[in-house]
Amino acid sequence: MLNFIKDQVRTIKRKDPAIKSTMEVFLYPSFRALLCHRISNFLFRYKLYFLARFICEFAKRRTGIEIHPGAKIGKSVFIDHGSGVVIGETAVVGNNVTMFHGVTLGGTGNEKTKKRHPTIEDDVFIGSGAKVLGNIVIGKASKVGAGAIVLNNVPPGVTVVGVPAKIVRKR
Amino acid sequence: MLNFIKDQVRTIKRKDPAIKSTMEVFLYPSFRALLCHRISNFLFRYKLYFLARFICEFAKRRTGIEIHPGAKIGKSVFIDHGSGVVIGETAVVGNNVTMFHGVTLGGTGNEKTKKRHPTIEDDVFIGSGAKVLGNIVIGKASKVGAGAIVLNNVPPGVTVVGVPAKIVRKR
Amino acid sequence: MLNFIKDQVRTIKRKDPAIKSTMEVFLYPSFRALLCHRISNFLFRYKLYFLARFICEFAKRRTGIEIHPGAKIGKSVFIDHGSGVVIGETAVVGNNVTMFHGVTLGGTGNEKTKKRHPTIEDDVFIGSGAKVLGNIVIGKASKVGAGAIVLNNVPPGVTVVGVPAKIVRKR
Numbered sequence: 001m002l003n004f005i006k007d008q009v010r011t012i013k014r015k016d017p018a019i020k021s022t023m024e025v026f027l028y029p030s031f032r033a034l035l036c037h038r039i040s041n042f043l044f045r046y047k048l049y050f051l052a053r054f055i056c057e058f059a060k061r062r063t064g065i066e067i068h069p070g071a072k073i074g075k076s077v078f079i080d081h082g083s084g085v086v087i088g089e090t091a092v093v094g095n096n097v098t099m100f101h102g103v104t105l106g107g108t109g110n111e112k113t114k115k116r117h118p119t120i121e122d123d124v125f126i127g128s129g130a131k132v133l134g135n136i137v138i139g140k141a142s143k144v145g146a147g148a149i150v151l152n153n154v155p156p157g158v159t160v161v162g163v164p165a166k167i168v169r170k171r
Numbered sequence: 172m173l174n175f176i177k178d179q180v181r182t183i184k185r186k187d188p189a190i191k192s193t194m195e196v197f198l199y200p201s202f203r204a205l206l207c208h209r210i211s212n213f214l215f216r217y218k219l220y221f222l223a224r225f226i227c228e229f230a231k232r233r234t235g236i237e238i239h240p241g242a243k244i245g246k247s248v249f250i251d252h253g254s255g256v257v258i259g260e261t262a263v264v265g266n267n268v269t270m271f272h273g274v275t276l277g278g279t280g281n282e283k284t285k286k287r288h289p290t291i292e293d294d295v296f297i298g299s300g301a302k303v304l305g306n307i308v309i310g311k312a313s314k315v316g317a318g319a320i321v322l323n324n325v326p327p328g329v330t331v332v333g334v335p336a337k338i339v340r341k342r
Numbered sequence: 343m344l345n346f347i348k349d350q351v352r353t354i355k356r357k358d359p360a361i362k363s364t365m366e367v368f369l370y371p372s373f374r375a376l377l378c379h380r381i382s383n384f385l386f387r388y389k390l391y392f393l394a395r396f397i398c399e400f401a402k403r404r405t406g407i408e409i410h411p412g413a414k415i416g417k418s419v420f421i422d423h424g425s426g427v428v429i430g431e432t433a434v435v436g437n438n439v440t441m442f443h444g445v446t447l448g449g450t451g452n453e454k455t456k457k458r459h460p461t462i463e464d465d466v467f468i469g470s471g472a473k474v475l476g477n478i479v480i481g482k483a484s485k486v487g488a489g490a491i492v493l494n495n496v497p498p499g500v501t502v503v504g505v506p507a508k509i510v511r512k513r
Contacts, residue, residue: 017449017458018410018431020391027392027399049191050198057198061233062403064426066252068189081408084235084255084426084444086272086299089189101428102255102273102444104299104317107188116188128428128446128473131299131317146446146473147491147505149318163318163334163505220362221369228369232404237423237443239360255406255426257443257470260360273426273444275470275488278359287359302470302488320489334489334505 004038011076015098029063029082037067044069064101071105074122079103081128088117090135100128100146108134108151121156130165175209182247186269200234200253208238215240235272242276245293250274252299259288261306271299271317279305279322292327301336346380353418357440371405371424379409386411406443413447416464421445423470430459432477442470442488450476450493463498472507 009025016028025031036059043052052069060066064083067073071087074095079085081101087093091105103126107116111134118132121139127146132138139156148165159169180196187199196202207230214223223240231237235254238244242258245266250256252272258264262276274297278287282305289303292310298317303309310327319336330340351367358370367373378401385394394411402408406425409415413429416437421427423443429435433447445468449458453476460474463481469488474480481498490507501511 018412020395023392024395027395029399029402050194053191053195053198057200060200060235060254064235064254064402064406066254070189081428083402083406083408083428084273086252086254100448101446102300102426104272106271106299106317109296125451128448128475129300129318129444129471133299133317145491146448146475147318147471147489149316161505163332221365224362224366224369228371231371231406231425235406235425237425241360255444257423257425273471275443277442277470277488280467300471300489304470304488318489320487334503 001038004035007076008034011078011096015078016080029065030077030079033059033063033065033067033079033082033085034073034077036063037069037071037073040067040069041071041073071117084129090115091117092119094120094122094124094140096123097126098124099126100130102129103127104131104133106131106133111135118150172209175206178247179205182249182267186249187251200236201248201250204230204234204236204238204250204253204256205244205248207234208240208242208244211238211240212242212244242288255300261286262288263290265291265293265295265311267294268297269295270297271301273300274298275302275304277302277304282306289321343380346377349418350376353420353438357420358422371407372419372421375401375405375407375409375421375424375427376415376419378405379411379413379415382409382411383413383415413459426471432457433459434461436462436464436466436482438465439468440466441468442472444471445469446473446475448473448475453477460492 040052040055065085067087068089070089071091073093076096079099084102087105115135119137123141126144130144130148132150136153138154143159145161149163150165211223211226236256238258239260241260242262244264247267250270255273258276286306290308294312297315301315301319303321307324309325314330316332320334321336329338382394382397407427409429410431412431413433415435418438421441426444428446457477461479465483468486472486472490474492478495480496485501487503491505492507500509
């Protein structure tokens with residue numbers, strides 16, 4: 001738990017140019033939502049579903065960030081601002097991923113498999129209001145533009161934008 | 172009121188694959204926002220506008236879902252996740268409608284008539300972040316894609332996507 | 343402060359057709375968020391960053407509107423509904439600007455200068471869910487359509503829509 005707090009302090013200070021002091025980290029919705037998720041995810045793995053959901057809803061009311069207790073979240077993740085973020089039950093988020101407010105990692109409603117939500121690989125950047133829908137993969141270090149609607153796999157190291165999202169830049 | 176609760180329990184268990192137990196229904200923002208709306212709509216019809224608005228704002232703070240007390244909402248409606256949902260004063264929502272977070276049923280600011288907001292017919296599905304604006308009609312069982320901006324009438328049984336929204340599939 | 347309250351009452355009654363009485367103004371998220379911003383901005387100018395941020399986060403939890411304490415906001419501004427609004431540290435908002443819920447005045451993450459966020463000139467109208475990103479200027483009395491993603495300067499008196507936003511109408 002102490003490692004988690006240290007990692008978050010380092011991550012937020014590195015990623016947000018608007019921060020003025022270390023103390024401010026404890027006011028960040030990102031920090032509080034991810035802390036609650038660690039607890040709700042622990043309860044979920046022990047099948048304490050109601051309690052897990054209760055903590056998830058509590059965190060959502062306080063931070064605007066809704067992370068389903070079943071989602072898997074990596075290290076050094078940062079969710080800037082946070083209002084309106086929704087991360088689904090079977091979503092997987094890698095290390096060092098940055099997301100902005102309004103991002104959805106959701107389902108399309110047509111999924112037949114158990115895994116209904118996307119997998120986000122390490123170092124991915126997802127702009128504000130972007131929606132990544134279905135059991136797809138966003139490749140390592142790719143960028144998703146603000147407001148993009150992503151419905152297909154995205155290879156590593158590219159930038160996608162638009163509705164629906166298309167590749168605009170390759171490394 | 173008991174009928175409403177029974178209907179909501181049935182609706183949420185049918186529509187959300189992530190639910191684990193009946194008790195969880197009472198944690199759903201959709202359930203709590205629609206319950207508050209029934210109260211605020213009752214007060215609104217008796218011209219208790221301030222009290223109606225107070226309950227509407229209370230529900231919004233707790234659930235992220237803002238339903239104007241004047242809006243007309245049908246049976247078996249489900250609003251998944253809910254943060255950022257805005258439903259305007261003269262909006263009409265039919266039975267068995269499913270909406271995701273970030274959906275707006277709003278005005279365009281240019282309306283001259285009393286009815287400034289859309290009418291959503293039965294069985295419509297509206298994806299996350301979609302905005303339906305103005306006094307238009309979304310026809311029975313149509314689907315609106317995530318992030319779509321809908322500014323014109325949509326016939327029944329079609330799928331619309333994009334900014335601005337266009338028909339991509341007909342039944 | 344009294345001038346601010348009088349100005350807000352006048353602004354909201356003029357701009358929102360759904361309001362029924364003057365008392366309702368005090369329930370408006372726009373009014374409460376802008377009031378908190380005046381306090382947090384005052385503290386920020388005296389370098390009381392932690393306290394300023396605390397009030398900013400408090401206001402966000404209660405209203406859904408996040409205005410960084412460093413942002414400069416003009417007179418007669420109105421933010422309708424408000425959930426999911428994010429206004430960045432170096433954003434400047436002119437007089438008589440109208441914004442809807444879900445609007446972002448943010449950075450792109452690539453800014454090298456101190457001013458990372460947009461400048462919105464007087465009388466601008468920004469539709470729900472629109473994102474204005476980077477150190478750009480939206481010219482006087484222009485309109486930004488719902489869901490638009492604006493990445494370049496917008497001249498005065500035009501309407502822009504789409505992802506990315508393009509001019510569709512000139513005065």
